[in-house]
Amino acid sequence: MTLHLTNARLIDPEAGSDTLGSLTVEGGVIQSMDGDAPDGATIVDCGGMCLAPGIVDIGVKIGEPGERHKESFRSAGLAAAAGGVTTMVVRPDTTPAIDTPETLEFVTRRAAEARVRIHHMAALTKGRAGHEMTEIGFLLDAGAVAFTDVFNVTNDTKALSRALVYARSLGALVIGHPQEPGLSAGAAATSGKFASLRGLPGVSAMAERIGLDRDLGLVEMTGARYHADQITTARSLPALERAKNNGLDVTAGVSIHHLTLNEIDVGDYRTFFKFTPPLRSEDDRLALVQAVADGLIDIIGSFHTPADEESKRLPFEEAASGAVGLETMLPAAMRLYHAGQIDLPGLFRALSLNPAKRLGLPQGRLSAGAPADLVLFDPDAPFLLDRSQLHSKSKNTPFDGCRMEGKVLATYVAGVQVFQG
Amino acid sequence: MTFRARHLLGIEHLSPQEIVTVLDLADRYVDLNRRTVKQSDVLSGLTQINMFFENSTRTQASFELAGKRLGADVMNMSVASSSVKKGETLIDTAMTLNAMHPDLLVVRHGASGAVNLLASKVNCAVLNAGDGRHEHPTQALLDALTIRRAKGRIQRLTIAICGDIAHSRVARSNLILLGKMENRLRLIAPPTLMPSGVEDFGCELFDDMRKGLEGADVVMMLRLQKERMDGGFIPSEREYYHRFGLDAEKLSYAKPDAIVMHPGPMNRGVEIDGELADDINRSVIQEQVEMGVAVRMACMDLLARNLRAERGRAAVGLMA
Numbered sequence: 031m032t033l034h035l036t037n038a039r040l041i042d043p044e045a046g047s048d049t050l051g052s053l054t055v056e057g058g059v060i061q062s063m064d065g066d067a068p069d070g071a072t073i074v075d076c077g078g079m080c081l082a083p084g085i086v087d088i089g090v091k092i093g094e095p096g097e098r099h100k101e102s103f104r105s106a107g108l109a110a111a112a113g114g115v116t117t118m119v120v121r122p123d124t125t126p127a128i129d130t131p132e133t134l135e136f137v138t139r140r141a142a143e144a145r146v147r148i149h150h151m152a153a154l155t156k157g158r159a160g161h162e163m164t165e166i167g168f169l170l171d172a173g174a175v176a177f178t179d180v181f182n183v184t185n186d187t188k189a190l191s192r193a194l195v196y197a198r199s200l201g202a203l204v205i206g207h208p209q210e211p212g213l214s215a216g217a218a219a220t221s222g223k224f225a226s227l228r229g230l231p232g233v234s235a236m237a238e239r240i241g242l243d244r245d246l247g248l249v250e251m252t253g254a255r256y257h258a259d260q261i262t263t264a265r266s267l268p269a270l271e272r273a274k275n276n277g278l279d280v281t282a283g284v285s286i287h288h289l290t291l292n293e294i295d296v297g298d299y300r301t302f303f304k305f306t307p308p309l310r311s312e313d314d315r316l317a318l319v320q321a322v323a324d325g326l327i328d329i330i331g332s333f334h335t336p337a338d339e340e341s342k343r344l345p346f347e348e349a350a351s352g353a354v355g356l357e358t359m360l361p362a363a364m365r366l367y368h369a370g371q372i373d374l375p376g377l378f379r380a381l382s383l384n385p386a387k388r389l390g391l392p393q394g395r396l397s398a399g400a401p402a403d404l405v406l407f408d409p410d411a412p413f414l415l416d417r418s419q420l421h422s423k424s425k426n427t428p429f430d431g432c433r434m435e436g437k438v439l440a441t442y443v444a445g446v447q448v449f450q451g
Numbered sequence: 452m453t454f455r456a457r458h459l460l461g462i463e464h465l466s467p468q469e470i471v472t473v474l475d476l477a478d479r480y481v482d483l484n485r486r487t488v489k490q491s492d493v494l495s496g497l498t499q500i501n502m503f504f505e506n507s508t509r510t511q512a513s514f515e516l517a518g519k520r521l522g523a524d525v526m527n528m529s530v531a532s533s534s535v536k537k538g539e540t541l542i543d544t545a546m547t548l549n550a551m552h553p554d555l556l557v558v559r560h561g562a563s564g565a566v567n568l569l570a571s572k573v574n575c576a577v578l579n580a581g582d583g584r585h586e587h588p589t590q591a592l593l594d595a596l597t598i599r600r601a602k603g604r605i606q607r608l609t610i611a612i613c614g615d616i617a618h619s620r621v622a623r624s625n626l627i628l629l630g631k632m633e634n635r636l637r638l639i640a641p642p643t644l645m646p647s648g649v650e651d652f653g654c655e656l657f658d659d660m661r662k663g664l665e666g667a668d669v670v671m672m673l674r675l676q677k678e679r680m681d682g683g684f685i686p687s688e689r690e691y692y693h694r695f696g697l698d699a700e701k702l703s704y705a706k707p708d709a710i711v712m713h714p715g716p717m718n719r720g721v722e723i724d725g726e727l728a729d730d731i732n733r734s735v736i737q738e739q740v741e742m743g744v745a746v747r748m749a750c751m752d753l754l755a756r757n758l759r760a761e762r763g764r765a766a767v768g769l770m771a
Binding site: 227298340346 | 565
């Protein structure tokens with residue numbers, strides 16, 4: 031089947047361009063840009079709306095195995111399609127953890143239920159406990175695209191250095207969570223005036239810098255390929271910049287929530303605003319937005335973390351961390367566009383192109399030969415977010431009741447439409 | 452008279468006028484409490500439940516007495532040792548109690564914000580009797596009443612708060628209240644017991660107690676929890692007493708008529724010299740306990756008035 035999308039505002043993150051044009055899809059890949067409609071092609075008039083490469087979201091949590099009542103591959107796939115996410119790169123922090131080829135094969139089989147592409151990450155250490163490395167080679171053969179213990183940070187620096195050097199020998203990407211675990215133990219907020227007023231145990235922003243410094247030191251020592259999952263404070267940025275300038279194979283991500291919310295949003299102990307790491311100051315947020323615009327931070331992710339009502343309806347310190355984000359990432363990112371802080375090609379560089387590049391995937395591009403994973407959206411359409419309308423099984427979004435702009439009109443995976451807005 | 456609050460969750464939500472309203476009414480209850488016959492009927496017919504998730508003798512007794520003197524039916528639930536241990540959530544406990552139609556719910560909980568969460572799920576008036584490190588509003592109000600009666604005013608005083616400020620809900624509520632009433636505040640603590648970001652609260656910070664006490668009208672001491680004395684936050688009990696324990700010598704740096712306060716229970720010889728604590732010319736610690744009952748009576752009286760008015764409006768709405 032041939033598809034010809036015409037009259038579209040093409041957002042090309044590779045070229046950094048935002049121009050009106052058309053695009054032809056055949057056999058699941060982009061055949062040509064700005065060509066004529068081939069005979070017999072289905073013609074879609076995009077009405078001047080934005081057409082961008084689908085989002086590649088690194089760090090999605092799915093409740094399989096162990097917590098399927100919170101999210102299944104099927105429900106997450108629906109949410110992803112509705113949010114313009116065409117590739118989910120899912121986390122191994124399940125119960126049990128994805129730390130053997132057998133568990134990886136199980137989730138790979140289950141993932142067939144989703145309508146978008148799925149890649150799996152595997153644990154770096156057994157049980158994500160930080161002591162013994164997993165079978166990185168077998169897991170790579172079974173399809174793991176990266177290795178991470180997610181939010182577990184090990185104190186066992188020796189074990190981490192061995193895992194890094196072993197991973198390097200296989201060319202595997204290791205994703206770290208930069209945090210000094212001793213300093214951040216028990217923290218529910220960023221230390222400062224707000225945490226003190228609310229009486230919440232705080233963690234200094236410095237804990238992230240110290241964690242990042244350690245990881246970067248190990249990367250320099252081992253030559254590993256390393257990605258910092260979330261950089262959330264301004265204090266970490268100089269260290270990151272230095273590492274990149276020194277030629278280390280290092281990239282960094284940030285969550286959409288840390289780019290669009292700050293610690294004050296917690297207000298009267300609203301647990302939907304509890305994150306790991308906790309929300310930061312407004313100064314930090316602005317520095318992160320600038321770092322994404324400058325390309326210092328490479329990747330924006332949703333860090334989609336479904337949590338049921340019971341685990342959120344608790345006193346703030348005891349409540350679960352994290353929020354669902356697959357469906358809200360694009361409209362939330364539009365806040366940065368409408369504020370004039372990052373243009374659309376810049377946003378999709380961080381949402382689609384860079385994450386695909388980092389994982390060695392062909393997605394994230396709007397050029398001939400690239401997979402036809404596309405999102406068509408209206409960047410200006412206003413709406414009021416109602417969490418009960420989300421496709422996720424869990425409804426823990428911090429944007430409930432918020433005025434948002436940016437609606438997904440259609441999502442295509444390999445040229446097949448998987449969502450109609 | 453101004454008092455619009457539905458719950459008393461913290462000082463943060465009270466206006467200076469509302470604070471004055473509470474203190475004025477509490478003054479009248481002090482007089483009532485000093486009579487031989489102490490009964491009033493302003494809460495008669497209402498049910499008050501004291502729900503203490505953390506053990507407390509003094510605060511619970513004070514709330515119980517306050518309710519009984521105003522004629523409420525008072526029930527104590529010692530939740531610290533009941534179904535919560537069996538895995539029931541805070542919300543479930545609250546919903547269960549709510550089904551029994553209490554009118555006033557007095558809650559203490561170990562987690563900051565737990566009382567706010569609970570208040571959002573019940574349809575009675577909730578009084579915060581201390582939540583984690585967040586707030587302890589009736590303590591701040593009783594401290595304010597004690598100061599006003601001793602100093603004749605609650606504005607433009609120099610007040611030093613000394614001790615474990617980081618872990619103290621009493622300090623937070625007092626900081627907010629005394630700041631709202633436009634006093635000059637000083638915080639004295641070793642840096643390990645000073646909360647972060649506190650310099651933005653508009654107070655002066657000291658780690659030298661003598662400098663901090665200079666010219667103070669009021670000296671508020673805080674309790675140092677036993678579990679913090681083990682070397683994690685301070686090197687030892689004796690070094691703490693040497694540097695931050697209040698004795699006559701250190702107090703001599705404050706104004707000659709400065710009063711000494713402590714929310715209790717005291718660790719004599721850790722944060723305060725025993726003899727000084729008993730000095731009736733300087734210490735108002737016993738008055739604080741007395742004011743506590745009166746302030747709690749005033750708070751419950753005011754909340755009950757708002758509750759009755761609200762239910763009255765709802766009833767009128769139903770008939771219309």
